[in-house]
Amino acid sequence: MIEVNALAHVYDKGRRLKFPCWEIADMEQWLLLGASGSGKSTLLNIISGLLKPSQGGVLINGTDLYTLPAREQDRFRGRHIGIVFQRPHLIRSLNVLDNLELAAVMAGLPIDHERNLSLLTDLGIAELAENYPDELSQGQLQRVSVARALVNRPDLLIADEPTSSLDDENASQVIQMLTAQAKDNGAALIIATHDGRVKNHITKTYLL
Numbered sequence: 001m002i003e004v005n006a007l008a009h010v011y012d013k014g015r016r017l018k019f020p021c022w023e024i025a026d027m028e029q030w031l032l033l034g035a036s037g038s039g040k041s042t043l044l045n046i047i048s049g050l051l052k053p054s055q056g057g058v059l060i061n062g063t064d065l066y067t068l069p070a071r072e073q074d075r076f077r078g079r080h081i082g083i084v085f086q087r088p089h090l091i092r093s094l095n096v097l098d099n100l101e102l103a104a105v106m107a108g109l110p111i112d113h114e115r116n117l118s119l120l121t122d123l124g125i126a127e128l129a130e131n132y133p134d135e136l137s138q139g140q141l142q143r144v145s146v147a148r149a150l151v152n153r154p155d156l157l158i159a160d161e162p163t164s165s166l167d168d169e170n171a172s173q174v175i176q177m178l179t180a181q182a183k184d185n186g187a188a189l190i191i192a193t194h195d196g197r198v199k200n201h202i203t204k205t206y207l208l
C-alpha cells in the first residue's frame, strides 16, 4: 500500500506544487495524468525517494522513506520500487544480463540468475542476454528496462512516459508488458503519461 499525504513541493524560485492525497492498494494499476508542467515527474521522483518533498510524506507499506538514513533509503528504494524511465539509461559497458544483475547488487540483494533469465524470457528478449545496449532497438531497450525494474520483485513499478519515443506497435507492446508483468510479479503500477494510446489500458486515474 502506498499513501501520499498532504504532499507539496517548492523548487527554488518555483511555484508551490500541491498533490492531492492518493492511496494505492497492493497490485492496483494507475495512470498519472496532467498537463505539461503540472508536476507528474516531481511526484514520481518524490514517491521513488529521489526528491525530498517540502511538505508531507509518502508511506510505502507503512515506511516513510525520507525518515530513513541515506544509505537505507537507497536500499529501500532498490528493494521496493522498480522504475522504468523515459529513456532506458542502461550501462553501456555491461551486457543485458549484467545490467539486470547490477540492479540486485545495488540493492544489496543476492543475484538470482534463474529469475533474471526468466524475466528476459517473459519479455521476449532471452536471446539478447549477452548483447550490449548499443546493439538493441528502442523497443528492445525498453523491454530490458522493464526487466531491470522487476529484478528485485518490487511492490511498486513506476513508469514515467514509457511510450513517448516508441511507434504505435512498440508502445502497445510496452503497455501490455508493463500491466501484465506488474500483475504477474505482484506489484502495483503507476504510469505517468501524456500518451493517449495508453489510456485504454488502465482505468484508475490520478489527475494533476
Ligand SMILES: Nc1ncnc2c1ncn2[C@@H]1O[C@H](COP(=O)(O)OP(=O)(O)OP(=O)(O)O)[C@@H](O)[C@H]1O
Residues within 6 Å of the ligand: 011, 012, 014, 017, 034, 035, 036, 037, 038, 039, 040, 041, 042, 043
Ligand atoms: N529542478 C527543478 N528546479 C526548478 N523547477 C523545477 C525543477 N523541476 C521541475 N520544475 C518545475 O516544476 C514544475 C513541474 O515540473 P514537472 O517536471 O514535475 O512537470 P511534469 O508534469 O512532469 O511535466 P512534463 O509532462 O512536461 O514532463 C514545472 O513548472 C517545472 O518548471
